[in-house]
Amino acid sequence: MQHFPALVVILPLCGAALSLALTKIHIHLGRNVIFLSLAASFCMSIMQLRNVVLNGPMEYRFGGYALPYSIEFRIDAVGGVVVSMVALMGLITAFYCISGEVRTDKIKVGGAYSVVALFVAGMLGTASSADAFNMYVFLEITALAAYCLIALGGNRGMIAAFRYLLVGTIAATFYLMGVGILYAVTGTLNLQDMSVIIHQGGKDEAVLVALCLLIAGLGVKSALFPFHGWQPSAHTHEERGSAALIAGVMVKIPVFMLFRYIYFVFGMDYKYMKQVLIILGVFVGIGMMYGSIRAMGQTNMKKLLAYSSITQTSYFMLGIVIGAPVALAGSLLHFIGDAFIKGGLFYCAGAIKYKFGTININNFGMIYKKMPVTATLIVSGALSMIGIPPTVGFFSKWYIAIGAIQTGKYIFLVLLIISSLLNAVYFFKLIEKVFMENDKEMEDIRPVKKGELPWSMLIPMTICIAVIFLLGFFNVPLINIVLPLFEGVGL
Amino acid sequence: MTGIEQFLADKGIYFLTFFLLSLGIYGIITCKNYMKKLIGMNIMQVSAIIFFLSLGQKKGATIPVLLEGLTNSDAYNNPLTHALMLTAIVVSLGTTGVGLALLTRIKEKFGSVEEEEIIRRQDKL
Amino acid sequence: MMRKVIGILLIVLGLGYVFVSFDFLPAIGDSSAPAHKHVSDYYIENALKDTNSPNLVTAVLADYRGFDTLLETTVMFSAGVCVVMILGSKSPLRKRYLVPKEILKGKPYGGIPAYKTVNKDVMTTLIEILILLYAIYVLLHGEVGPGGGFQAGALIALAYIVNVMVAPDIKPLFKFTKINAVAAAGIGVFIYAFTGLLTMFAGGAFLEYGKLPFPIPENDLHPVGIMMIETGVAIGVMATIITILIAIIERVRFDDDRN
């Protein structure tokens, strides 16, 4: 049982490593091994989460040495929830990729799945590792796999991937410099140990420079407002199968790392933390407005979702900036819910492009007749993005709003409401296009015998719909798991 | 001599390393050719490695391989930074490899590696 | 031109101001800086006892922070797979013939190129054997002197590069197709991960060499574990570098050169 934190990350890694060798034997053997490893890592992450909830955070030291001398995985309540969410999204996206499979040569088949498995392993590791340099290497694995997945998305994807390669490497080098300064000043790389030494005090300037470098590096990785240049072009041109994983999950993991740095390493009582949070608040405020305004004028569904994900990143940062435990819990709930909402909407965009070859909103006429499952997912995703009660979007914004009121930061409350209304504008436009638009009689590129889409696309979509509503109904138990952790940390 | 050396130890080397880092980023932003951007990226990663290694130095210390007589920890350079930087070097090779593969495909699809021509042809595609 | 110079001057002034006002980093040479106190002095004092490998960097790299090196080999492997995926399909034949560059037109013909005078076929086989010998030495010598998995893997890849680039007509020592090379890279990473899993099945934590299930006395297990790790890393890095080389070379034709 105590080996689970390591096995959750190692299994997809081994699956990815072996998939190409096994594909030489039989074209689908590598793929099935990867499905097996992803499914096993998902079940282990669920059992690990149950174990964490029952008897406290789990620690796993690699190499069996004492704590500060070896790399350590630390899964607490928040980390457990995030790890199991990433594992589930990875499993679903691997299924979704079956439809996009090219059966020509063996490298393409085995390679595609091994890149997805590496991508999921990288994100699982980043979420569960508690060692500063270890997170950097996991970030690099995630980034390299992301460059490949974006580059596979056709000609324009190459340009987007190259631009993201340059920007991503600058961000990773900033993060490395930040870790270097922290190591120079504290002497350890373990986050737990580092926070103990920082709280002994006397190192405020160096920690301030390190914090700015970390925020710059992780802000670029997570497309926070001033650094989001690479994101819209990357999300519109990425590979159809794994678009959900990149837009849904990869953009959120750096925010989770920033949350862990700000609250567990530096702590709220750090001298310059107030000014830093004010600057972050300004970024978040502008980000919410900018993303929604830019998304209104889009006709390409993927571009619309890309700009709306800038606002979503600002919502998570909003929870961090407000600082009240309830707001933190709300931003985590939004973190989990949005992975499925954004992922689900990208699944629909991919499905429509797979079936009709177009993702221009104007010719979405009568989709609900031809593709009922996709239409329900578009509607439920849009409702949840705006924040209509039964779905998870409402409750997360509700908790963030309560947090804003508790700490008296009303400016954020106003911003939250305005940006929700802006969201409503372009998502209702999307819904209206799906139902009211007259039929464009688009011919069906890939007719499927039974039903609208191959099963490998329908299962991820139904799971996304289920999770959006389940999280909506059962968010109170999730909040109760996570809240005690934030009590000691928040304001 | 010691006056300059003290200045170098406190601020000089760090200033030069961060200057190299900002030069690398400057090279990435201003150079129009995608190949030169990749070289600028490599230069930036080398500057991060130099920064880590300069942290691990000790005055009058030998290389981190244990000798018979010497056991106290001030006699050896810091092995942790060296181990970390092996990872950073290999990461920079991996990123360069992927960047060059992208460059080859971009040259084939768009016919050129200059930024203006690519943007001009991008809308046509 | 001038605009660039002004840009660089601005950077110099900005950084100068930051460094003059802030004094946040410890002086470089002093051995009492916090970076050396907390963790790294434990490594120096206990490396021989824990891992009995005198080369501290290999001890930290393979034993104390062995998981980092596994991830590093995975980064190399993922770079190799990405390059293969991006350059996977055959490029259109029209694109692969390069029109001779007009740069060479104006220049007078500069005599016999250097590599034609020395008989390169003999030289390459000689150099390759020396490189491979040195690579094996570096691999096995990883614990005592500077060296280890990466350097050995890169050196073997260099021997292959010398053969493919300098003397393409000689049959190289080991013929790699793209799929075999990527599969070999995967197997390299798996050897590394399997060592970790082996220690986990035998009761220890991941990558805890003390618990390797071999019947060797306890303090010899660490060098054995490190050696298994180094061979895994060497195979992984060698295969990845060769994959990237093959993938890029496939896209570029060399035999159309005029000189």
Add this chain to the structure above:
Amino acid sequence: MPTLVLEAILLLALIIITMAVIFNRDLLIVIITYCAFSFIAMFLYIVMGAPDVAFTEAVIGVISTIYFIITLKKIDRRCK
């Protein structure tokens, strides 16, 4: 020659080479300068007392220069 001054000189050499890379027109010259850059960086690591890192940087500098030159074969040497 105290080591810190030697390091400063080598760092200045690196900066001058970076300037050369940024301001140069012909790509082949840029790549050869980059090879010199990786050599001097390897030399700087030796002065800083890190033989392992210097060894790796030397080998990987050679390999990345070879990759650049192969790619250059496809890309014309003139650049703005």
